[in-house]
Amino acid sequence: MKILGFIIQKEFKQIFRNKGMLPIIFVMPFIQLLILSNAATFDIKNIKFSYIDNDHSTYSRELISKFEASKYFHVITDFPSEKKAKLAMLNGDVNVILEIPKYFERDLQKEKYANLSVTINAIDGASAGVENVYVNQIIQNFNKNIQVELFQPSNSNIASVDILTIPSFWYNKTLNYKTYMVPGILVLLVTMITLFLSGMNIVREKEIGTLEQINVTPIKKSQFIVGKLFPFWVLGLSILTVGLIIAKVIFNVPIVGNLMLMYLYTSIYILVILGIGLFISNFTETQQQAMFISWFFMVIFILMSGLFTPIESMPNWAQRITDFNPIKYFVEVMRMVMLKGSGFIDILPQVLKTVLFALIMNGLAVWSYKKTT
Amino acid sequence: MKLFYVFIKKEFYHIIRDRRSLFILLGMPIIQILLFGFAITNEINNVNIAILDHSKDVTTQNIINKISASSYFSIKQFIERESDIEKVFKKGKIKAVLIFENDFSKKLLKNSHATVQIIADATDPNTANTISNYINAIIQSYTQELNKDVVVSYQIIPISHMVYNPELKSVFMFVPGVMTVILMLVSAMMTSISITREKELGTMEIILVSPLKPIQVIAGKVIPYVFISIINATIIILLSLFIFKMPVQGSLILLGFENVIFIVTALAFGILISTISATQQTAMMISLMGLMLPVIILSGFIFPIESMPLPLQIISNIIPAKWFIIIIKGIMLKGVGITYLWKETLVLIAMSLFFIGLSTKKYKIRLE
Amino acid sequence: MEKVIEAKSLTKSFGDFTAVNAITFHVEKGEIFGFLGANGAGKTTAMKMLIGISNPTSGEAKVAGFDVFKQRESIKNNIGYMSQKFALYDDLTVKENITFFGGIYGLSREVIKSKTQVLIKELNLEEVENQLVGSLPLGWKQKISFSVALLHNPKIVFLDEPTGGVDPITRRQFWEMIYKAANQGTTIFVTTHYMDEAEYCDRVSIMVNGKIEALDTPKNLKNSYKADSMNDVFLKLARG
Numbered sequence: 001m002k003i004l005g006f007i008i009q010k011e012f013k014q015i016f017r018n019k020g021m022l023p024i025i026f027v028m029p030f031i032q033l034l035i036l037s038n039a040a041t042f043d044i045k046n047i048k049f050s051y052i053d054n055d056h057s058t059y060s061r062e063l064i065s066k067f068e069a070s071k072y073f074h075v076i077t078d079f080p081s082e083k084k085a086k087l088a089m090l091n092g093d094v095n096v097i098l099e100i101p102k103y104f105e106r107d108l109q110k111e112k113y114a115n116l117s118v119t120i121n122a123i124d125g126a127s128a129g130v131e132n133v134y135v136n137q138i139i140q141n142f143n144k145n146i147q148v149e150l151f152q153p154s155n156s157n158i159a160s161v162d163i164l165t166i167p168s169f170w171y172n173k174t175l176n177y178k179t180y181m182v183p184g185i186l187v188l189l190v191t192m193i194t195l196f197l198s199g200m201n202i203v204r205e206k207e208i209g210t211l212e213q214i215n216v217t218p219i220k221k222s223q224f225i226v227g228k229l230f231p232f233w234v235l236g237l238s239i240l241t242v243g244l245i246i247a248k249v250i251f252n253v254p255i256v257g258n259l260m261l262m263y264l265y266t267s268i269y270i271l272v273i274l275g276i277g278l279f280i281s282n283f284t285e286t287q288q289q290a291m292f293i294s295w296f297f298m299v300i301f302i303l304m305s306g307l308f309t310p311i312e313s314m315p316n317w318a319q320r321i322t323d324f325n326p327i328k329y330f331v332e333v334m335r336m337v338m339l340k341g342s343g344f345i346d347i348l349p350q351v352l353k354t355v356l357f358a359l360i361m362n363g364l365a366v367w368s369y370k371k372t373t
Numbered sequence: 374m375k376l377f378y379v380f381i382k383k384e385f386y387h388i389i390r391d392r393r394s395l396f397i398l399l400g401m402p403i404i405q406i407l408l409f410g411f412a413i414t415n416e417i418n419n420v421n422i423a424i425l426d427h428s429k430d431v432t433t434q435n436i437i438n439k440i441s442a443s444s445y446f447s448i449k450q451f452i453e454r455e456s457d458i459e460k461v462f463k464k465g466k467i468k469a470v471l472i473f474e475n476d477f478s479k480k481l482l483k484n485s486h487a488t489v490q491i492i493a494d495a496t497d498p499n500t501a502n503t504i505s506n507y508i509n510a511i512i513q514s515y516t517q518e519l520n521k522d523v524v525v526s527y528q529i530i531p532i533s534h535m536v537y538n539p540e541l542k543s544v545f546m547f548v549p550g551v552m553t554v555i556l557m558l559v560s561a562m563m564t565s566i567s568i569t570r571e572k573e574l575g576t577m578e579i580i581l582v583s584p585l586k587p588i589q590v591i592a593g594k595v596i597p598y599v600f601i602s603i604i605n606a607t608i609i610i611l612l613s614l615f616i617f618k619m620p621v622q623g624s625l626i627l628l629g630f631e632n633v634i635f636i637v638t639a640l641a642f643g644i645l646i647s648t649i650s651a652t653q654q655t656a657m658m659i660s661l662m663g664l665m666l667p668v669i670i671l672s673g674f675i676f677p678i679e680s681m682p683l684p685l686q687i688i689s690n691i692i693p694a695k696w697f698i699i700i701i702k703g704i705m706l707k708g709v710g711i712t713y714l715w716k717e718t719l720v721l722i723a724m725s726l727f728f729i730g731l732s733t734k735k736y737k738i739r740l741e
Numbered sequence: 742m743e744k745v746i747e748a749k750s751l752t753k754s755f756g757d758f759t760a761v762n763a764i765t766f767h768v769e770k771g772e773i774f775g776f777l778g779a780n781g782a783g784k785t786t787a788m789k790m791l792i793g794i795s796n797p798t799s800g801e802a803k804v805a806g807f808d809v810f811k812q813r814e815s816i817k818n819n820i821g822y823m824s825q826k827f828a829l830y831d832d833l834t835v836k837e838n839i840t841f842f843g844g845i846y847g848l849s850r851e852v853i854k855s856k857t858q859v860l861i862k863e864l865n866l867e868e869v870e871n872q873l874v875g876s877l878p879l880g881w882k883q884k885i886s887f888s889v890a891l892l893h894n895p896k897i898v899f900l901d902e903p904t905g906g907v908d909p910i911t912r913r914q915f916w917e918m919i920y921k922a923a924n925q926g927t928t929i930f931v932t933t934h935y936m937d938e939a940e941y942c943d944r945v946s947i948m949v950n951g952k953i954e955a956l957d958t959p960k961n962l963k964n965s966y967k968a969d970s971m972n973d974v975f976l977k978l979a980r981g
Binding site for chain 1: 391393394397398401404405408409411412413414415416417418419420421436458462463464465468481482485486487488489490491492493494495496497498499500501502503505506508509512513515516519520527528529530531532533534535536537538539540541542543545546551554555558562566567570650651652653654655657658659661662663665666667669670671675676677679680681682685688689699702703706707709713
């Protein structure tokens with residue numbers, strides 16, 4: 001126990017003495033949290049919209065004015081020809097083109113229906129789908145208006161039926177992305193800092209030769225590993241704390257659940273990440289290798305965490321892989337406890353898996369640290 | 374010049390000798406692109422939902438059948454009470470609950486309308502919104518079936534054309550992004566670390582007292598990595614063509630050329646990092662902590678840049694990855710040539726020159 | 742005399758290459774034992790087996806009465822080690838380094854405090870005690886390393902080329918420190934390149950290609966090889 005104190009003291013001193021690192025550890029995460037949380041949104045707005053009006057009629061102008069009034073569309077310009085519009089889309093200047101054909105108004109009055117052509121840049125398939133929905137909504141509303149205006153009794157005796165759907169969004173009524181992203185990005189930042197620092201730690205001592213000096217002392221393997229883990233564990237929890245304050249004060253993210261539960265889970269979670277880091281550190285020879293491997297796992301952990309794209313959408317085999325992704329559980333717990341107020345029983349499956357990972361990874365870290373070659 | 378050649382050869386040996394790192398450098402991008410190409414998608418698929426049916430009649434049963442027949446949803450649970458909704462959401466597996474009001478069929482016949490409530494777990498707003506839209510679409514199409522004998526008059530029917538990606542495949546959106554993230558991080562990380570490593574080990578001084586000019590020293594360190602990155606880029610492009618069936622509508626040569634430019638930009642950024650960091654540790658933390666999330670979030674890889682607040686749209690311009698993603702999508706999916714992409718290309722070239730210029734300046738200051 | 746190091750046919754191979762080939766020797770208590778050999782002769786490998794950070798391939802050895810196969814951690818309690826690569830923390834001060842290494846050898850804070858004071862005084866480090874070790878000249882660093890290796894009063898101290906790259910005056914001072922430690926009963930096991938230093942040792946062994954080719958007092962060695970200095974002895978042996 002006494003020996004542990006000396007190691008911890010030394011590690012803390014080294015962290016705070018590295019002037020080049022301090023801003024990276026203590027400033028960068030929070031700047032990223034502040035900036036990136038604003039950027040991470042799937043909320044489709046300001047769609048770059050343009051139109052080709054071949055009819056120049058009252059109706060065509062009226063329809064266009066509906067798009068101009070919509071908050072989703074940003075009407076860039078109109079084009080005289082389809083060719084010009086296509087070029088603008090190739091150039092990336094517009095993403096949605098509405099083409100109103102000639103005789104649009106005449107057809108509508110005479111034939112009782114008229115066609116419109118909508119061209120959507122669909123490289124981002126998900127956005128294209130949403131954009132299509134918005135275009136359709138505006139046109140449906142417009143249809144209702146003209147049906148009232150040009151009212152004619154329906155030529156059928158059967159009354160149409162209507163099933164209304166009323167969506168309501170729980171835990172995040174206004175579909176505010178920040179409520180969702182701030183806790184998620186915080187999770188990523190805590191994970192990255194602790195993984196990278198612990199991943200570089202032992203291998204760095206290996207490279208500069210001090211590890212050999214440690215290995216000729218009678219220190220126990222577990223003492224050494226725990227002494228190495230503890231400072232980063234404190235660091236991770238501190239970053240979480242500052243991040244939560246930013247989330248609450250600046251982003252106004254609701255914290256519905258029990259904070260103690262958050263901390264309980266996070267303190268186990270960080271152990272998993274540190275175990276992974278020290279394990280990587282032990283079986284690599286240079287800091288370079290350690291960093292490449294940490295980077296490899298970090299990118300996989302981040303992109304397969306369900307934070308940016310839903311896990312349910314992944315193919316089955318990929319979902320099985322995410323079962324081994326600690327970040328996935330952290331993101332889930334963070335959302336459940338913070339936003340929904342889930343209790344200990346609700347998050348028990350995640351807690352158990354995380355405890356299991358923590359035992360395995362730290363077991364591997366102690367095992368792979370060899371005092372003798 | 375001969376000296377320079379010898380120096381590059383030495384650097385190559387360094388890289389090739391370290392089998393483990395070489396394996397990591399060339400193997401990891403392959404695993405990542407394969408994994409992400411398949412796994413990263415925001416198409417809705419098999420979302421777990423629960424049903425609270427107060428009517429339990431023919432119509433509600435029909436709607437439930439329609440929903441469970443779609444590949445988007447899988448009905449996991451039937452609940453009986455409103456109070457259970459909270460419980461299932463807190464467990465986290467169920468993403469939405471559908472509530473049919475009582476006497477559904479009766480109301481539909483008598484009042485010609487009835488109500489379905491969709492309660493979505495909006496802790497993930499994007500999924501919640503998509504779920505709500507999809508369920509709505511299924512119910513609307515069912516309504517149309519019911520109304521098939523009613524002729525509606527006076528309507529505008531929009532015909533949508535989804536261009537460049539008619540099947541709305543997520544792969545087309547994400548593969549260029551994954552490619553960019555991998556190339557950017559690997560290249561920046563490799564150079565920044567390999568240069569600071571020499572600084573830390575003290576071997577940099579030995580090289581600097583040799584007749585090689587500093588710019589040659591840096592070039593010598595970077596050229597081997599240019600080759601490795603080109604190999605990586607080639608492998609990634611081949612995988613996206615043959616495994617993910619990405620089209621190359623435009624010129625393959627242009628694609629290669631733009632890749633080289635982007636690699637140089639990323640490597641130049643790595644050099645800049647190495648000039649401002651004293652230890653490998655700092656260099657790595659800057660290139661990993663500093664680059665990873667901004668490149669993923671601000672480049673347009675996952676989140677559409679148009680949707681960001683204006684200040685962030687402006688900030689996104691300084692991310693080289695943003696420009697490269699526009700270029701790749703342009704060449705591969707839109708089939709445009711340099712006449713459309715010269716602006717983005719120039720931005721990347723200007724960035725490379727800026728990074729190299731700044732690094733050289735920093736170097737000179739230090740040497741004096 | 743008490744034997745504090747005893748090696749019998751101690752061997753270490755890496756694949757086909759035998760770095761240390763069945764060496765047999767012993768070191769007595771309080772002795773200054775010089776372990777000589779050309780670069781790559783196997784000195785450092787042999788030493789690493791004795792201090793318990795490298796597994797021997799075969800043979801047997803006891804250090805401070807403990808077995809190098811089974812009782813490595815007990816050996817570590819009884820030895821000090823100074824590696825040829827400077828291995829204190831550059832980003833800690835002189836005092837902090839001493840405190841840390843004292844701490845992981847299990848010394849109490851009070852003992853460390855008093856020992857630190859004595860050490861700092863002995864080495865004339867009062868002015869730099871709170872400076873980062875990384876900023877000190879190599880000679881000072883080496884002296885601090887040696888003191889740190891002695892901190893927990895080990896029975897044996899292993900020194901791997903302790904004076905490499907140090908100026909002659911500092912080397913002289915360094916050897917005075919070694920003598921002082923030896924006089925207080927500590928056994929010194931030292932490898933070196935400098936043949937003049939070999940003359941200071943009580944006994945020396947000379948390793949060639951993984952084997953100990955000669956082992957005796959410097960005086961006897963010079964006599965039996967009919968050489969004027971240890972340098973000549975070494976050259977005769979190394980050339981074969």
